[in-house]
Amino acid sequence: MNFPRLHLAPMQGLIDAPMRDLLTRIGGFDVCVTEFVRITHTVHGRSIWLKYMPELAHTNQTQAGTAVVVQLLGSHAENMALNAKKVVELGATHIDLNFGCPAPTVNQHQGGAVLLQYPDKIEEIVATVRRSLPAKIMLSAKMRLGYENKNLALACAQAIEQGGAGELTVHARTKTEGYRPPAHWEWIARIRQSVSIPVIANGDVFTLADYQQIRSVSGCKDVMLGRGAVQRPDLARQIAAYNQGEIIPSLSWLEILPWINDFFNCCCNKDAANHNYPVARLKQWLAQLKLVYPQAGQLFAQLRTLTKIADIRHILLTQLKH
Ligand SMILES: Cc1cc2nc3c(=O)[nH]c(=O)nc-3n(C[C@H](O)[C@H](O)[C@H](O)COP(=O)(O)O)c2cc1C
Structure with a gap:
């Protein structure tokens, strides 16, 4: 597929199944990612997976037919792999791994953005999960630019590729930068140039003009929208129309x-x-x-x-x- 794709961001507490359903019916999205499912020491049962991803019971699609990817967050490679296997048995066809969550509770347990200080650990997690899954199952990852600084941004992206992920979303900020503007889109370009897997650009796309800018600065074809899609529910539809050569008015x-x-x-x-x-x-x-x-x-x-x-x-x- 060669056309630019739009991804709906995972957003814990904000973009759950009803919001995915709504935004994908308004239109423009090609893929959505669930809120992160936290993996600790157990293997979650069917009801937990369905709570996060009711679309598992509907061929992994929203009502509008948009594909849904399930996101896992954790630091124990074997447990991540066992949980990934479990959700694949329940029908998931694409797993995403979270290396970007800044939440203190998650980071205290060595999950999310804290792992960006340890590229070897990231590679181990990605590789262990990859090995546990059939080849036809897509494995991707999402990262920030680093924990306190960007020194390991390229090393982390390369570790994700080395571990066997097939694509990578980059939210262009470190954990310490939180959500403070600006997002450093030029770093997405650096990461894109340092790996050979497709990179999806993310961070601070609130308008069509931002979309044009992030694509131009990052050089990425695919873009992920988070807060912008919640604040402007037809943003993806406008962008998709623009990609088809059409400018459509915003919803009143x-x-x-x-x-x-x-x-x-x-x-x-x-x-x-x-x-x-x-x-x-x-x-x-x-x-x-x-x-x-x-x-x-x-x-x-x-x-x-x-x-x-x-x-x-x-x-x-x-x-x-x-
Ligand atoms: C309330 C909230 C919840 C989030 N939850 C997740 C999550 O579960 N998994 C994840 O990878 N990123 C999560 N993120 C980060 C977003 O996916 C995205 O990377 C970030 O908001 C930047 O994109 P945006 O500027 O388009 O919103 C969350 C962000 C916010 C604000």
């Missing part, structure tokens, strides 16, 4: 509203017993959407103190009728 607030209602309903259906979940997820999304749509801030203010699904649904339906 009135066009976004039915998607908000749809998302809320999806979250309500996900876990009928848990009333907090849809309420929290809706408020969280509105807080992101208001960075682009001021009307989302007004809607958020109306809903802020409400906790009952029926009250929120009433407000959403009233908005839709206007």
